[in-house]
Amino acid sequence: MSAIALRRRTLPGFGLTMGLTLSWLSVIILIPLAGLFLKSLELSPEQFWNILSSRRTLNALRVSFGLAFAAACVNLVMGSIIVWALVRYRFPGRRLFDAIVDVPFALPTAVAGVALTALFAEKGWLGAPLAAAGIKVAFTPVGIFVAMIFIGIPFVVRTVEPVLQDLDPEIEEAAGSLGASRWQTIIRVILPSLGPALLTGLALAFARAVGEYGSVIFIAGNLPNVSEIAPLLIVIRLSEFRYADATAIAVVMLVVSFVIIFAVNRLQRWAQSRIPVR
Amino acid sequence: MTIEVRNLVKKFGSFAALDGVDLKVDNGELLALLGPSGSGKTTLLRIIAGLDWPDSGEVSFNGEDALAQGARERHVGFVFQHYALFRHMTVFENVAFGLRVQPRAVRKEEAAIRARVKELLDLVQLDWLADRYPSQLSGGQRQRIALARALAIEPRILLLDEPFGALDAKVRKELRKWLRSLHHEINVTSIFVTHDQEEALEVANRVVVMDKGRIEQIGSPDDVYESPATAFVHGFIGESIELPVRIADGMVRFGDRPLALAADGLVPGASRLFVRRHDMLVGPPGSGAFEGAVQQVRNFGPVQRAEVELAGGETIEIDAPRDKELRAGDAIGLQPRRYRIFAG
Numbered sequence: 207m208s209a210i211a212l213r214r215r216t217l218p219g220f221g222l223t224m225g226l227t228l229s230w231l232s233v234i235i236l237i238p239l240a241g242l243f244l245k246s247l248e249l250s251p252e253q254f255w256n257i258l259s260s261r262r263t264l265n266a267l268r269v270s271f272g273l274a275f276a277a278a279c280v281n282l283v284m285g286s287i288i289v290w291a292l293v294r295y296r297f298p299g300r301r302l303f304d305a306i307v308d309v310p311f312a313l314p315t316a317v318a319g320v321a322l323t324a325l326f327a328e329k330g331w332l333g334a335p336l337a338a339a340g341i342k343v344a345f346t347p348v349g350i351f352v353a354m355i356f357i358g359i360p361f362v363v364r365t366v367e368p369v370l371q372d373l374d375p376e377i378e379e380a381a382g383s384l385g386a387s388r389w390q391t392i393i394r395v396i397l398p399s400l401g402p403a404l405l406t407g408l409a410l411a412f413a414r415a416v417g418e419y420g421s422v423i424f425i426a427g428n429l430p431n432v433s434e435i436a437p438l439l440i441v442i443r444l445s446e447f448r449y450a451d452a453t454a455i456a457v458v459m460l461v462v463s464f465v466i467i468f469a470v471n472r473l474q475r476w477a478q479s480r481i482p483v484r
Numbered sequence: 485m486t487i488e489v490r491n492l493v494k495k496f497g498s499f500a501a502l503d504g505v506d507l508k509v510d511n512g513e514l515l516a517l518l519g520p521s522g523s524g525k526t527t528l529l530r531i532i533a534g535l536d537w538p539d540s541g542e543v544s545f546n547g548e549d550a551l552a553q554g555a556r557e558r559h560v561g562f563v564f565q566h567y568a569l570f571r572h573m574t575v576f577e578n579v580a581f582g583l584r585v586q587p588r589a590v591r592k593e594e595a596a597i598r599a600r601v602k603e604l605l606d607l608v609q610l611d612w613l614a615d616r617y618p619s620q621l622s623g624g625q626r627q628r629i630a631l632a633r634a635l636a637i638e639p640r641i642l643l644l645d646e647p648f649g650a651l652d653a654k655v656r657k658e659l660r661k662w663l664r665s666l667h668h669e670i671n672v673t674s675i676f677v678t679h680d681q682e683e684a685l686e687v688a689n690r691v692v693v694m695d696k697g698r699i700e701q702i703g704s705p706d707d708v709y710e711s712p713a714t715a716f717v718h719g720f721i722g723e724s725i726e727l728p729v730r731i732a733d734g735m736v737r738f739g740d741r742p743l744a745l746a747a748d749g750l751v752p753g754a755s756r757l758f759v760r761r762h763d764m765l766v767g768p769p770g771s772g773a774f775e776g777a778v779q780q781v782r783n784f785g786p787v788q789r790a791e792v793e794l795a796g797g798e799t800i801e802i803d804a805p806r807d808k809e810l811r812a813g814d815a816i817g818l819q820p821r822r823y824r825i826f827a828g
Binding site: 374376377379380381382383384385386387390394395398399401 | 533554562581634637
């Protein structure tokens with residue numbers, strides 16, 4: 207069956223589209239990345255190791271990946287709640303809120319950074335009451351965390367939205383009439399159905415936060431070892447003409463990001479395989 | 485379990501889905517709610533299940549107020565038209581769901597749950613599908629699994645919302661028979677909603693005919709078919725011929741012709757005459773209340789269906805036995821063997 211289907215398609219064009227896909231991906235993604243790896247080869251393994259194991263590099267990587275993951279988790283929870291409200295309820299201003307979710311997509315990240323910094327600075331609208339409570343946000347790692355949450359939220363909402371719209375409310379009624387509590391319905395029925403979409407949203411929000419530069423550098427304070435993100439450290443090394451150092455850090459970020467995204471992808475596949483398509 | 489519904493009213497905006505409904509369901513009954521779409525039958529079922537709430541009125545189970553309880557506490561099995569199976573769970577886990585979510589204090593042990601699910605899958609004759617996912621089943625199989633899932637919690641009442649509505653004709657017929665015998669076996673008080681009169685008459689012990697949020701008639705399948713209480717019921721159940729008539733001077737008039745039909749006890753004024761197609765007897769011209777000319781004849785299984793233009797203007801379809809000789813162009817007389825006249 208499948209062999210015949212392969213030979214006789216209604217729309218020919220496998221060769222053409224496959225060729226275009228491969229050359230495009232090569233030009234746009236693979237060749238620049240290969241260049242990155244080649245550049246890092248100028249370093250001896252020992253030099254490479256020394257750069258990476260320096261305290262400043264390790265701290266920058268820790269700040270970037272650690273906070274990005276934490277922000278993605280917050281976005282997963284809050285994004286799920288937001289998408290639930292937007293999909294399941296009809297309330298005045300729903301369309302407006304729906305549009306607001308997309309703002310972080312479109313806003314230049316530098317603008318977002320300046321706005322968040324002004325808001326959370328010690329004299330800012332939110333910064334002042336928080337400072338009174340002893341919490342400093344701007345110019346600390348907390349500020350980075352806030353900026354990463356800001357830019358990641360639409361990824362979770364927009365990935366989960368279509369799947370939730372597809373989920374029939376009758377499913378919840380069925381669970382309820384079978385004796386499940388609201389909580390049991392969420393845990394046993396709704397979340398597993400949304401699982402793959404939630405994982406995708408998490409991965410996207412995480413990837414975006416790891417790569418974020420513009421908004422973070424304004425609010426971070428950029429103190430080495432404390433609130434310095436890895437992308438900033440790369441820029442600093444470049445401005446010092448230490449190109450090999452910059453590429454070494456970049457390569458590590460690339461590999462770690464790839465491994466994490468790949469792992470999430472596999473996890474998502476596995477979750478998807480447990481929900482055969484209708 | 486008996487169910488009693490008193491003066492139930494439910495409005496969606498200005499549309500009255502239920503407009504004062506009273507209903508009593510006896511223990512162990514298999515009741516059909518029959519009506520066209522928009523008649524309020526599904527709304528009534530959902531209120532009994534606790535999935536919807538009335539604006540006013542009462543619902544009680546065995547005399548105790550059911551509206552004080554949510555769907556979860558009512559212990560009602562509900563079967564949805566589109567199955568509403570959990571697609572990320574196997575058939576086995578779908579059926580086990582109601583047992584697994586019970587509070588820890590009353591929850592059965594794993595072995596007992598497995599045994600009960602096995603028993604239910606045997607009951608619906610689908611034990612060999614236990615490890616499949618719902619998407620791998622046919623429509624009829626899915627609905628049987630949905631039924632097994634609803635029965636797992638040993639419901640006090642079983643409610644089915646158009647259970648066979650999404651299935652093709654052959655599977656519907658099989659499942660109807662099967663539902664009847666299943667009800668006979670488990671004998672739980674059951675209500676099912678349908679817009680298919682054949683289904684209601686074939687499966688139910690008692691039929692409730694609804695229209696526009698009100699109950700038109702409650703009775704056995706024979707009652708509602710043989711002695712419809714209202715014009716709506718006569719028109720909705722069975723194929724009926726409907727003719728406009730006038731009652732005047734103790735006579736039934738069709739157009740300007742008086743008909744040789746008894747008009748005793750009828751209210752003077754505009755009325756409608758209802759006759760079943762097979763209750764119009766064909767004779768030679770002048771032999772019956774109506775005169776007409778045959779336009780067309782088609783054979784239909786055991787009967788032949790003739791299109792007849794009546795003297796007086798209306799064209800009707802009648803069913804006559806196959807051995808009666810009828811040809812297009814014949815002039816015939818027609819006498820209703822049984823008929824009903826409703827005012828209005």
